[in-house]
Amino acid sequence: MTTPDIPGLTNDEVVTLLQVATGYDGREIDHLLIALWSEAARRRRWSFAEAVDAVHEHFADETTWIMPGHVTRLIHRRRGANWQD
Template sequence: MTLDRDQVIDLLTVIAAYDRRSIGEGDIAAWAESARRAGWRFDDAVNAVHDHFADSSRWLMPGHVTERIRLARRQPAPAADVLALDKPRASESGRRQAQAMFAELARRSKMPDA
């Protein structure tokens, strides 16, 4: 669901806290249209704003928010999150069987001595 008018105003208020911009009806309409076209979700947009100002002093435009949202959506989960997942581990017999299969494959793929 895209942002409603109040959420656009809230988003612009967050931005103004960083860069002291003034917010008028034209800003609200323009940012609402960008949010609609790009399919922003409010939490994603707010996070994008905070990310932007955490590492940039550039003036923030709607395209910056869209870029950061798209980037966040295509990034894989952080390694720490993946490694923390409970996942089944191979049994000792399963590990021995896999090692034997790999050893056999390695033996078969060896080049003959010249």
């Protein structure tokens, strides 16, 4: 049985995405955080542009710490109701 190739973000893209979030909330980036966000991006098929936009969108309205689920929710909202996992 083969596993389908599920796109995600590159390691450099995840680091850049987390740097954007850090600009807003001051989080510290480490290897575990990169691995966990990479996994969420892979599972929910984020594109880099969508993910960065979602981080900016989140902080345009919120003051709370952003988590991968927030990014996924904002991407799904932007893609529309017809988008499938």
